Amino acid sequence: xxFRRYLVLAFxxxxxxxxxxxxxxxxxxxxxxxxAHITTLFHAVATPWIAGGILLLIGFFASWLTALSxxxxxxxLPMTSFANVIVALLAKFWRHENISLSRWLGxxxxxxxxxxxxxxxxxxxxxxxxxxxxxxxxxxxxxx
Amino acid sequence: xxxxxxxxxNAASIASIIVAATTGDVLIASAMRQxxxxxxxxxxxxxxxxxxxxxxxxxxxxxxxxxxVSFFSLLxxxxxxxxxxxxxxxxxxxxxxxxIAAKIFLKEDVDKRRWIAALCVCAGVVLLAH
Numbered sequence: 127x128x129f130r131r132y133l134v135l136a137f138x139x140x141x142x143x144x145x146x147x148x149x150x151x152x153x154x155x156x157x158x159x160x161x162a163h164i165t166t167l168f169h170a171v172a173t174p175w176i177a178g179g180i181l182l183l184i185g186f187f188a189s190w191l192t193a194l195s196x197x198x199x200x201x202x203l204p205m206t207s208f209a210n211v212i213v214a215l216l217a218k219f220w221r222h223e224n225i226s227l228s229r230w231l232g233x234x235x236x237x238x239x240x241x242x243x244x245x246x247x248x249x250x251x252x253x254x255x256x257x258x259x260x261x262x263x264x265x266x267x268x269x270x
Numbered sequence: 271x272x273x274x275x276x277x278x279x280n281a282a283s284i285a286s287i288i289v290a291a292t293t294g295d296v297l298i299a300s301a302m303r304q305x306x307x308x309x310x311x312x313x314x315x316x317x318x319x320x321x322x323x324x325x326x327x328x329x330x331x332x333x334x335x336x337x338x339v340s341f342f343s344l345l346x347x348x349x350x351x352x353x354x355x356x357x358x359x360x361x362x363x364x365x366x367x368x369x370i371a372a373k374i375f376l377k378e379d380v381d382k383r384r385w386i387a388a389l390c391v392c393a394g395v396v397l398l399a400h
Binding site (some may be wrong): 130191194195196198199200204207210211226228233235239242243246247250252 | 295296298299302303305306307308309324361365368369372373376377378379380381383384386387388390391393394395396397398399400
């Protein structure tokens with residue numbers, strides 16, 4: 127694992143909750159959309175918060191695919207779950223919401239899970255089927 | 271009796287989310303393993319080459335389709351049950367089913383450390399939802 131790969135994993139973790147938060151803020155600014163005015167949703171895409179949210183979620187998907195190309199699914203999964211911790215911490219320190227004891231315990235468990243996994247190998251190497259080995263021969267050409 | 275049916279319907283809709291999400295995750299992970307290291311592909315063929323390698327992979331499209339099925343199953347489940355039940359139940363159980371599926375289908379080396387991590391995430395997601 128290189129520093130660049132850790133950065134990709136960090137982006138996987140941060141971009142999804144940040145993208146969702148951007149979409150939430152953008153849609154709150156627009157207000158409720160009724161079925162009669164469904165075209166409002168198309169205009170919503172052009173607003174800065176929604177556009178930023180969509181870009182972040184595209185970035186999340188790209189970095190998730192990149193991570194899966196050099197790391198195991200069971201290695202990347204806890205990283206994405208860490209997004210739940212970021213959402214809870216944003217709620218606490220940005221929106222000043224109250225975090226209960228059970229939520230703090232949940233934060234601790236997910237953080238511990240990420241710590242556990244990061245200390246192990248990131249990728250399971252599978253043996254690729256190679257060409258059948260020829261039997262060893264003596265210098266005289268006799269099979270041993 | 272009606273309560274019993276509601277409980278069964280909720281369980282069935284949550285199960286369909288979990289099955290579709292796990293199928294999607296495993297297919298996408300398998301596709302990326304088949305394609306190879308995207309960083310190396312990008313170094314050889316550029317960004318366009320890397321995008322082409324991903325979007326021309328059939329397994330990737332099957333995975334994305336399964337993820338779409340999971341999303342619509344979630345919407346269907348939310349029309350019957352509360353978000354406070356559906357979201358944590360599906361998110362936490364998907365972590366466990368993904369770990370089992372990765373071990374069986376992707377032949378990943380799921381050691382004791384990864385099992386503990388999966389169970390910690392599962393419990394953590396449930397606690398966060400409270």
